[in-house]
Amino acid sequence: MTRFFCPGRTELAGNHTDHQKGRVMAAAVDKGITAEAEPNGGTVIRLLSDGFAPVQVDLSRLWPEDSDAGSSAALVKGMAALLQERGFALRGFDARLTSDIAPGGGLSSSAAFAVLAGCMIAHFAEGSPAVSPEDLARLAQKAENRFFGKPCGLMDQLACALGGGVYIDFLENKILPIRCDFDELGYALCLTDTHSSHANATPAYAAIPADMAAVAAEFGEPVLARVRQPEFELRWPEHETDPRWMRARHFFDENWRVAAMADALGLRDAGRYLDLMNESGRSSEKLLRNIVDENGCGLALQAGLDATAKLLEGKGAWRVHGSGFGGCVQALMPEADFPAYRDAMDDLFGEDSCQRIRISQRGVGVIGES
Numbered sequence: 001m002t003r004f005f006c007p008g009r010t011e012l013a014g015n016h017t018d019h020q021k022g023r024v025m026a027a028a029v030d031k032g033i034t035a036e037a038e039p040n041g042g043t044v045i046r047l048l049s050d051g052f053a054p055v056q057v058d059l060s061r062l063w064p065e066d067s068d069a070g071s072s073a074a075l076v077k078g079m080a081a082l083l084q085e086r087g088f089a090l091r092g093f094d095a096r097l098t099s100d101i102a103p104g105g106g107l108s109s110s111a112a113f114a115v116l117a118g119c120m121i122a123h124f125a126e127g128s129p130a131v132s133p134e135d136l137a138r139l140a141q142k143a144e145n146r147f148f149g150k151p152c153g154l155m156d157q158l159a160c161a162l163g164g165g166v167y168i169d170f171l172e173n174k175i176l177p178i179r180c181d182f183d184e185l186g187y188a189l190c191l192t193d194t195h196s197s198h199a200n201a202t203p204a205y206a207a208i209p210a211d212m213a214a215v216a217a218e219f220g221e222p223v224l225a226r227v228r229q230p231e232f233e234l235r236w237p238e239h240e241t242d243p244r245w246m247r248a249r250h251f252f253d254e255n256w257r258v259a260a261m262a263d264a265l266g267l268r269d270a271g272r273y274l275d276l277m278n279e280s281g282r283s284s285e286k287l288l289r290n291i292v293d294e295n296g297c298g299l300a301l302q303a304g305l306d307a308t309a310k311l312l313e314g315k316g317a318w319r320v321h322g323s324g325f326g327g328c329v330q331a332l333m334p335e336a337d338f339p340a341y342r343d344a345m346d347d348l349f350g351e352d353s354c355q356r357i358r359i360s361q362r363g364v365g366v367i368g369e370s
Contacts, residue, residue: 078143
């Protein structure tokens with residue numbers, strides 16, 4: 001029996017910049033998915049997880065199907081198909097999974113699951129080449145795009161796979177480790193699950209990269225990171241009320257903030273980091289507009305941000321965490337202020353809705369044999 005683990009992740013900076021080849025900062029966290037698995041001698045992968053329907057994937061049927069979209073089976077099938085394309089001789093296995101990542105809780109359970117599935121598939125494949133955590137992350141993104149049906153970027157998968165804090169510049173293909181131990185700075189990082197699912201907000205989510213790409217196309221480029229910012233600035237005044245251009249404005253501002261926030265952490269300048277984190281949150285609300293969609297998805301998220309602003313004004317920072325239109329509020333505050341903040345958010349959204357999270361250095365991989 002082989003034991004595997006993949007952590008969840010938290011996005012620290014770079015809200016909706018990854019799909020435009022921009023910069024992001026993220027980190028693996030101390031919560032994740034653990035699996036115990038062993039080969040079954042067949043050509044079927046079977047996964048059991050408490051509270052979820054069993055997942056079964058036939059390794060002879062590895063192609064996208066509409067009926068699989070949005071399912072765990074789609075991610076397993078996608079990872080298997082992509083690894084097979086890479087020359088892996090696949091074998092079936094049985095696995096039991098346990099997780100302390102709540103689905104929709106903001107720690108990217110789907111990315112962690114896909115990366116973990118890929119790690120297990122590669123491990124049990126017969127006579128196959130090695131695969132790095134970065135490779136698994138890139139394959140997991142493709143599996144989410146092609147098989148699961150989510151037009152996501154690569155940040156979540158890389159953070160889950162690599163472990164620790166990471167600064168990523170997708171245009172420059174640069175991945176750098178960063179030190180981001182908030183405990184050492186005397187601050188508590190936490191996420192509050194507003195229990196507002198963004199499962200029905202996929203069209204609103206998909207509109208963000210589409211809007212950004214549309215502006216990039218006006219400059220003859222496929223993504224905003226390839227647009228020269230001085231050229232954007234020249235044209236910005238005539239488009240500053242255009243919703244698509246407002247999202248592009250967010251991209252350029254946020255892309256700069258990622259580097260500035262990484263520098264602040266490197267200098268252990270908590271005050272500067274808090275200021276930039278608040279700027280990021282305001283930009284997501286006002287320019288990116290990924291809090292509430294036209295159908296009302298995200299109203300609870302807005303309530304969580306508003307409540308956090310009242311509780312932490314002048315002593316902490318807050319921002320939407322992840323794709324938006326529901327999900328979580330990320331907040332950072334002095335250690336002494338966390339208990340009262342947690343109690344207030346739990347009163348608003350239910351017991352244990354607010355969870356402190358800590359950065360973990362462990363990425364995806366085998367953690368034991370028995």
